[in-house]
Amino acid sequence: MTRTKVSTVVLDAHDAHQLADFYVRLLGYEVRAEEPGWVLTGPPGGSGDGVSLAFETEPEYVRPVWPTRKPGDQQMMLHLDIEVDDLEGETARAVAAGATLADYQPQDDVRVLLDPSGHPFCLWTETGQTGQ
Known part of the structure; x- marks a missing residue:
């Protein structure tokens, strides 16, 4: 193979x-x-x-919409899961670097953010779950 x-x-x-x-x-x-x-x-x-x-x-x-709100919205095609040691600290650092915290947060131990082009990505700790 x-x-x-x-x-x-x-x-x-x-x-x-x-x-x-x-x-x-x-x-x-x-x-x-x-x-x-x-x-x-x-x-x-x-x-x-x-x-x-x-x-x-x-x-x-076209910037994706997350989560999809209505039919016809540009859906996200993928997202990145980024493991971190300090969820709150790394969330603040990501925002300072230019990310935006998403309005909808489906889990307490994961933070969904949007990069400057609107791509969603998740920061999570080892106790968190991936695959939003």
Whole structure:
């Protein structure tokens, strides 16, 4: 059997470089490669700890709505689960970096936030559950 693996998650945005900068600040990642309209980021030093994230400029990008409120809303296609040691502290840090706390919070031990392009992501602690 040939080897296959997911190497990178790619997020669309109006401005790939702006969104990449947010995730570099949030996750402590570094920029590994970039072109006009595209940026690849990953854990520092080429570490295998963590998933690489890439960002692509999409001129017709439409922000997702989470949770979906009515038929026809642009639904989220995926979200990132980010494990943290200090839920409240990391939530405050994410907001300071440019995230927005979502109005709807389905669990007490998970925080749903929206990145500057509107992609939902969850901060959770080991006692929390993933898969919102």
